[in-house]
Every structure is written in C-alpha cells, then in structure tokens.
C-alpha cells in the first residue's frame with residue numbers, strides 16, 4: 620500500500636488491492652443518497668432504491684473492515700434524503716441550485732443537482748413502503764445494516780450546524796444536523812479519549828474541595844444528590860470532561876471545484892481519538908481531500924480513494940498546501 624497517497628478508482632476495487640489490517644482508522648463521508656452528481660460513471664448514491672444504495676455501501680465497508688487494524692475504528696458522516704422530492708428522490712433543479720448559489724444562500728456549487736437532463740440517477744418511482752415526502756431514514760438504515768454485517772455500532776454523534784442551509788419548507792423544521800457514526804471492528808479498540816477532552820462549561824471549583832476526596836461529603840454532592848459520582852469514582856477529570864456526542868461545527872463554503880466537503884473541524888477529534896500518532900487514516904470517499912489534510916495537520920499518515928480524477932488532483936494540491944509533515 621502506498622502511504623500518503625491517493626488512489627484513483629472505485630472504492631471497492633481499490634480496497635480489494637490493499638493489504639489486511641494496514642489502516643489504523645477510517646474517516647469518511649460517502650455520497651448521500653440521490654442528492655448529488657459527482658460526474659463519474661460508477662459513482663455511489665445514484666442507485667434506484669435506498670436499499671440498493673445501503674447494500675452497496677455495506678459491501679464497500681465490508682472490504683474496508685479487512686483492511687482495518689483489529690483495534691481500528693470507522694467514523695462515517697452520512698446524511699438523510701427525502702423520497703420523491705421535486706419529482707426525483709433528490710434535490711432541486713440545476714437552474715434553482717445555480718440561482719441559490721449566485722444569491723449566496725447555498726454553500727453548494729451550482730452543478731449539484733439530480734435534475735439535470737440526461738443524468739443517470741435515482742428514478743422517480745414508487746416504493747413499497749416509503750411515500751413521496753417521507754424522510755427515508757438513510758443514516759439508521761445504514762447503521763443497522765452495518766451492525767448486521769458485523770460492525771460494532773458504538774455511537775451516533777450529532778453534527779449540529781449553527782448555520783444550516785436555508786430551506787423554504789413550511790410544514791416541518793429546518794434541518795440543521797447530520798449523523799456521524801462511530802463503528803469498531805472489535806469489541807475493544809483504540810480510542811484516545813484523553814486526546815479529545817473538552818472544557819467544562821461550569822467552573823471546576825463547583826466540584827472542588829471535598830468532592831475531589833473519595834470519602835468526603837460536599838455541599839455540591841449533597842445538594843445535587845450526585846454522591847453516586849464519587850461512589851463510582853467518577854470524580855471530574857481536571858484535564859477536562861469527556862467529549863460529548865453533539866458537535867457544533869459551522870458549515871463553511873469551499874471554493875474549490877467540489878461541492879460536498881465536510882469541515883475540517885468535524886473530523887479533527889475523530890482522527891485524534893481514533894488514530895494513534897503516526898498511524899494511517901484511510902478515506903475511501905476522499906472527495907477534495909479534507910481527511911488527508913487533517914491527518915497531516917495532526918501528524919498522521921493517510922490513504923485516500925476517489926473515483927473522480929479531477930477531485931484527486933484537487934486533493935493532492937490541497938494536501939500539498941497543507942504542508943509536508945513526513
């Protein structure tokens with residue numbers, strides 16, 4: 620396996636060529652179902668049914684598991700889609716998207732659309748269960764299918780977007796979050812929780828004094844009835860509190876020729892907790908290279924896979940700009 624390199628090709632095909640247990644950790648965001656056209660034949664996300672999409676993703680991650688170290692984790696950011704929206708199981712027309720982008724209300728580039736004539740994608744059609752306007756529930760369909768395939772489904776982390784995309788809906792709330800799932804290959808795995816401790820929101824002296832003594836009775840403990848924390852030796856860590864499962868991360872406009880990058884801030888902690896320093900982070904849907912950029916900045920190595928050669932070029936340039944660490 621070539622380290623600190625990006626392979627051009629289909630995720631499953633390339634993963635099949637990589638050696639067993641050669642990656643420490645995976646961090647990735649597959650194409651969402653029916654929302655984007657990445658302009659290449661064989662792309663994931665254009666399957667006719669959500670079931671076919673999930674089946675394909677699970678097959679790719681099944682192969683990924685072979686390449687992952689036994690103590691490795693996989694972090695997957697995956698979004699949901701509505702069924703039959705605007706006549707297709709995807710987004711708005713190209714013209715609409717372009718207008719929104721020009722008006723500055725969209726973070727997507729104008730080319731992101733399933734409505735373009737001639738694009739092969741999810742067809743408008745009936746589904747035995749899912750009705751038009753239904754939320755498909757892709758993230759949990761995916762999570763349960765991965766678990767059924769043998770992954771340990773460890774956690775759903777919520778990516779809360781303080782600046783979500785505006786939506787013109789009047790019969791539901793504006794969507795402002797996405798899922799980030801943590802999977803592990805085995806029951807026990809590498810997870811450096813100390814590397815991602817976060818600051819307390821209340822001053823630590825709230826717990827100080829007697830609370831830090833195993834046998835003391837503090838006013839705070841008595842007042843809150845939380846003696847159980849002390850009894851279970853769960854006194855606060857002076858270095859910070861354990862990372863919470865909701866991440867507040869701003870959407871950022873990406874000016875390169877890719878329209879679905881995730882923010883660097885979303886994945887920094889995945890890499891710090893999931894990959895030992897110097898280890899290898901593998902991203903099978905690498906896009907414009909956010910994972911390799913963050914891996915480098917955090918002193919980790921990377922391997923990327925991307926189907927669209929234009930994005931591979933873009934990612935290599937971005938990684939180059941991020942500086943050489945190795």
Ligand SMILES: C[S@@+](CC[C@H](N)C(=O)[O-])C[C@H]1O[C@@H](n2cnc3c(N)ncnc32)[C@H](O)[C@@H]1O
Pocket residue numbers: 628629630631647648649650651657661662663877879880881882903904905906907908909910924925926927930
């Ligand atoms: C959501 S984007 C990833 C963006 C990336 N996280 C970033 O920040 O730049 C998904 C990427 O998967 C790529 N892709 C689609 N089908 C693929 C396949 N079969 N194999 C590998 N990559 C694929 C798309 O071209 C797209 O760049």
